[in-house]
Amino acid sequence: MNQGRGAPARFMSESSVRNLCIMPALALLIAFNVFPLLASLGISLTDFNPIIDTAPRFVGMGNYRDLVESPRQEVWRSFSRTGFLVLVTVGLETLIGFAVALLLRRSFRGRGLFTAILLIPMMLSPAVMGSFWRYLFNADYGALNWFLDARLNWDGSRALAFWAVVIAEVWMWTPFMILLSLAGLNAIPETLYEAAEVDRAGAWFRFRHITLPLAAPMVLLGIVFRAMDTFRLFDTAMVLNGNLEGQHTTFVSVLLHARGFGGSRSLGEPTALAYLLLIASLALATLVLRYLDHVRGVGAPERGRRP
Amino acid sequence: MTARGQAHGDRAAPFRAALLAAYALISMAPVFYMVVTAFKLPADTAALPPRFLPGLSAPENSLWFRFTLGNFRRVLSDLETLRYLFNSVFVSVISTALSVAIGSLAGYGFSRFPFRGGRDALFFVLSTRMLPPLAVAVPISFMYSRLGLLDTRFGLILLYTCFNLSFTTWMMKAFIDEIPAAYEEAAMLDGHSRLEALLRVVLPQAAPGIAATAVFSLISAWNEYAFALTLTSTDAVTMPVRIHAIIGDNSGVPWGPLAAASTLFLLPIVFFGLMMRKHLIRGVTFGAVKG
Numbered sequence A: 001m002n003q004g005r006g007a008p009a010r011f012m013s014e015s016s017v018r019n020l021c022i023m024p025a026l027a028l029l030i031a032f033n034v035f036p037l038l039a040s041l042g043i044s045l046t047d048f049n050p051i052i053d054t055a056p057r058f059v060g061m062g063n064y065r066d067l068v069e070s071p072r073q074e075v076w077r078s079f080s081r082t083g084f085l086v087l088v089t090v091g092l093e094t095l096i097g098f099a100v101a102l103l104l105r106r107s108f109r110g111r112g113l114f115t116a117i118l119l120i121p122m123m124l125s126p127a128v129m130g131s132f133w134r135y136l137f138n139a140d141y142g143a144l145n146w147f148l149d150a151r152l153n154w155d156g157s158r159a160l161a162f163w164a165v166v167i168a169e170v171w172m173w174t175p176f177m178i179l180l181s182l183a184g185l186n187a188i189p190e191t192l193y194e195a196a197e198v199d200r201a202g203a204w205f206r207f208r209h210i211t212l213p214l215a216a217p218m219v220l221l222g223i224v225f226r227a228m229d230t231f232r233l234f235d236t237a238m239v240l241n242g243n244l245e246g247q248h249t250t251f252v253s254v255l256l257h258a259r260g261f262g263g264s265r266s267l268g269e270p271t272a273l274a275y276l277l278l279i280a281s282l283a284l285a286t287l288v289l290r291y292l293d294h295v296r297g298v299g300a301p302e303r304g305r306r307p
Numbered sequence B: 001m002t003a004r005g006q007a008h009g010d011r012a013a014p015f016r017a018a019l020l021a022a023y024a025l026i027s028m029a030p031v032f033y034m035v036v037t038a039f040k041l042p043a044d045t046a047a048l049p050p051r052f053l054p055g056l057s058a059p060e061n062s063l064w065f066r067f068t069l070g071n072f073r074r075v076l077s078d079l080e081t082l083r084y085l086f087n088s089v090f091v092s093v094i095s096t097a098l099s100v101a102i103g104s105l106a107g108y109g110f111s112r113f114p115f116r117g118g119r120d121a122l123f124f125v126l127s128t129r130m131l132p133p134l135a136v137a138v139p140i141s142f143m144y145s146r147l148g149l150l151d152t153r154f155g156l157i158l159l160y161t162c163f164n165l166s167f168t169t170w171m172m173k174a175f176i177d178e179i180p181a182a183y184e185e186a187a188m189l190d191g192h193s194r195l196e197a198l199l200r201v202v203l204p205q206a207a208p209g210i211a212a213t214a215v216f217s218l219i220s221a222w223n224e225y226a227f228a229l230t231l232t233s234t235d236a237v238t239m240p241v242r243i244h245a246i247i248g249d250n251s252g253v254p255w256g257p258l259a260a261a262s263t264l265f266l267l268p269i270v271f272f273g274l275m276m277r278k279h280l281i282r283g284v285t286f287g288a289v290k291g
Helices: A014-043 A062-068 A074-104 A111-118 A126-136 A143-148 A160-186 A190-198 A203-231 A235-241 A252-260 A268-299 B003-037 B070-076 B079-112 B118-129 B133-147 B153-177 B181-189 B194-223 B226-231 B239-247 B255-275 B277-290
Strands: B053-055 B064-066
Touching: A014 A268, A014 B079, A014 B118, A014 B133, A014 B153, A062 A074, A062 A268, A074 A111, A074 A160, A074 A203, A074 A252, A074 A268, A074 B003, A111 A160, A111 B003, A111 B255, A111 B277, A126 A143, A126 A160, A126 A235, A126 B003, A126 B194, A126 B239, A126 B255, A160 A203, A160 A235, A160 B003, A160 B277, A190 A203, A203 A268, A203 B277, A235 A252, A235 B226, A235 B239, A252 A268, A252 B133, A252 B226, A268 B118, A268 B133, B003 B255, B070 B079, B070 B255, B079 B118, B079 B153, B079 B194, B079 B239, B079 B255, B118 B153, B133 B153, B133 B226, B153 B194, B153 B226, B153 B277, B181 B194, B194 B255, B194 B277, B226 B239, B239 B255, B255 B277
Parallel strands: B053 B064
Antiparallel strands: none
């Protein structure tokens, strides 16, 4: 708070230096987020159609009503499908990630490089890897069916297509949970284990009462991040199964793409759907941010303050 | 490592190593198979059992395939693919440089000049990172078509700069928070201007943080798909969009060339990620904790 005190007079005040620093960032973020979102809020209340050159008509909440009451309830279904995907995918990522992190905990030669190699899936493009997964999932000559010794039809309208997305996502993002679990495990003070050793506590007791509770905040942090990202999942589902409606992989973002970029329809309904997704995402984001504040408050009260 | 590690490590060590090896094997198998497929002839890509051993001939029902460089030759002589590869490199490198520069500046501002409403401004910055791309893609594509930015590299650069900006601002603020302000104050008392203090004192100290931030931004810009898909059509198409477009309707997909193009596209980023692994690992954990 007190920096600049005693400094000689400069040709710029503190506040103008600050503005010079943060204004470019804020201006860009406003131009590319706030402005389009306000515009689309307006559009979502009309029957605006960019192809047909007639003046847009104000329809109030009509688009939202249509979405919620849509005959086959595709919208609700896409939301519940997405919720189920989050549950399954993030659950698996957490279980596998935490288990691998436990295995990686003890030091061994080349651990750094080994961990980095495990991170490779995370560095890859979901769209490109998803395209290649289609080859692996191919019903006739796919390596996965051969490996499972089955003739499963992973693509198209089959329920298995959902699980194909789960496999590709879990494969790609488990490394993220490994990293966060490792960070949580590494932060546990060794002295706790030594004390447990003195008390002759068993392995299960140590795991249940030291490892798990102390690593939990970081793992939970990973879970909320993954949940948020999976909730808006688009790339993997789109490349694996396209943007048709009514499929087992028609998640909210996919439905949005199908309706928003699907030809000559009015933009009113898709922007309304975008708002529903936005509201759900912001609700999740608020949870995340609350939780972040909580973790910081517990774990590192000094963080974020100037030294 | 520690007494605990030694006391219990030995008996279970081979078991742990086996489990880790199994995980690594499964996790690397798709990538390995993709690289291998890039060297296959069309006949071998559709053969069962899947062939993954490169050889000079491919006997029936074996795991050997006939090694060929034809797919790479085909991809590298395809001017369109090369142009899309160039688009990917150009857009992701420039947008990363821009978003790291603008984000560092903003991070510095937020870190050193706390002000009323600063927390709200930071919250706003962070919340933009949580927007689903598809929710803003519809209005942005409409906005871009009005501004003539649809299907331009410049348009993509602007957008990528912006979507990485919230991340770079937060990361850089957190990194700069950990550099004592006393250093630059001392430099300024010595008669240096703030800009000089920033360049000579803060910047070198923040270098590891900048590296971690840049690795992350580059990877996300390199791999971005949703915006590229919705905002480009011919000129500014990037590789992720291109590669998926090759598949088309799934019948008679040229898996060999597709794998070759994917390999060419993915190798640089994997190489880069492994080179910068310390920064990457630090960036993931730090980024999650700090926002």
